[in-house]
Amino acid sequence: MKDLTLTHEVLEALTTRVLMGMGAPQGSAETVARSLVLSNLVGHDSHGVIRLVEYSGWVQGGQIIPGALPRVEWEKQATALIDGEWGWGQMASALATQTVIASAQEFGTATAVLSRTNHVGRLGEYVDEIAQAGMMGIAFCNTGGEVVAPFGGIKKVLGTNPFAWSVPGVAGYNLVLDFSTAVVAAGKVILAAMNDQEIESGALIDKNGIPSTRAKDLEDGGALLAFGGHKGSGLSILIDVAAGMLAGNLPATISKSGFGNGTVIMAVDISRFVPLDFFRSITEQFAGTIHGAGAPGNSVVLMPGEMEAKTKELRLASGVVVSGGVRQSILEVAAKYGVPVPELGRSTPDL
């Protein structure tokens, strides 16, 4: 199929319908659709509407209960436990984010833990919301499915365990950092392996621990590497233990479920320490220094979150490109649930 460009409204509407087809109540479907399309808008298509395929499989496998709604299991002073009830991870994350912001408004700092939660989506979305509320946000989660070897090792025992961090930003964007602790996303390597392609060096070792660029080595007993040597590997280990244990889904290598995101979200109310206006004006000045830190004549050096904000502005105006492969995949998922998706055309190879 050919690529197709859709407005984000159209993409959200059709994604909502497909999710409702899977059994999601309208409110949940709208929240999840908004979250997925937001990932497309900011340029992280790997976390965008393509995830409908995976979610459909989980709904059919019983790992996602589409009608389940998250709830605050308990809240005690500056801590809260959110029970995802194995519903949509984005719903649980939205509740956790609201809870942690309200709690940090009262106590100055707060921590929410999400238990029994499916794929939470893109952590950057939630810490961005915390920054939008004038706070510093930290979020991390462990991921099922061991694909990463610890520094000095060759066996896959860690997930891609992402980490996100934000503070309120400047005109147009908050400072949002959001990264996988693996050098590259597992999905990217699996895709490259399907097409028998190479991946960048420094990201993968083969089954004997030898550095490799052959994507197929991941399935042939190899492993992804953590970014930044022992430092990124240490972050991944801390995330797996801290998030896995606090959330109760356990470190990936012990739970062996290959599933669920044990997630921790923290917030600190900045205005207790410094007036937010001053925070923003100095950060603006700091951003100017970073922008100018490149070689003479080179393009500006970007702040965390700036690329995403620029991409979002562009795609809000010109639409989101849905690749032929993604079109085909979503049409197939929609067909399973008898949901018509005329916006993507008919599922025939000649389109």
Place this chain on the structure above:
Amino acid sequence: MKDLTLTHEVLEALTTRVLMGMGAPQGSAETVARSLVLSNLVGHDSHGVIRLVEYSGWVQGGQIIPGALPRVEWEKQATALIDGEWGWGQMASALATQTVIASAQEFGTATAVLSRTNHVGRLGEYVDEIAQAGMMGIAFCNTGGEVVAPFGGIKKVLGTNPFAWSVPGVAGYNLVLDFSTAVVAAGKVILAAMNDQEIESGALIDKNGIPSTRAKDLEDGGALLAFGGHKGSGLSILIDVAAGMLAGNLPATISKSGFGNGTVIMAVDISRFVPLDFFRSITEQFAGTIHGAGAPGNSVVLMPGEMEAKTKELRLASGVVVSGGVRQSILEVAAKYGVPVPELGRSTPDL
């Protein structure tokens, strides 16, 4: 001078005397000495007693007020501001650590910010104490003196901005991660430059942004690189803004003071979410998996904090090696204050 091996008690005692010579009250001197020698014990000699040289310069320059004591400026629910009063950073950090632990015991989570604080020492020490209290600890600080270029840039605009993270561990050690966001410590490169040595590749660029291993390139307009590409660089930027702004010492490139550590310490009481015994037993099991993740026949892969614990055990038993250079430097500092240090011998080249 020859290297000399001293017990940690002897090293602590002489370090305490030198600090008292600089004007520190006995309690402060003991705390700072214990902190410095602990860094030697766990194998991080760069943060050990050699710092007496730097501290002496700061005391003489008026940046450290040796008799000043830190105080809790304010405490409001789960947040606190510690005023270091420009005294010893280790004193302020000890107060902040105690404050954040007590606050997290009451509120479940807490954040303490340290303002007007000199060199705080090794962040790993403080998050280790938090872990020892059964909590997850996070600490980060911005450092004065720009030596690191952001990812994609070539100009020195960031400090080495360290990050530390801990959770309670297993028999013998807590899981403690503590790293500089620069690939290598600035001190190491400066030392290599003095001896006209090379440093590891991937850590340094020259003034034109070309990768270099020539240590002298740092002073010749080059810059250190952040670890892990855009991820480590993003961490460094978030630390500089978050810690610099919350603590009021501002990001290094704006304050231009070249001095002080804006520091944030956070704690989460784990027992609110999971029984600590269960946490520890699963972590022990997880550590076993990490240990066995190496190539067959290879040595075990270590957990964060494990190397430090092993080194400490060894050095508690066999003593701390004080190199000839460090001996000479401490003798010179001690002589300035008229403090006799017979444990290190006389300051003559033939020793």
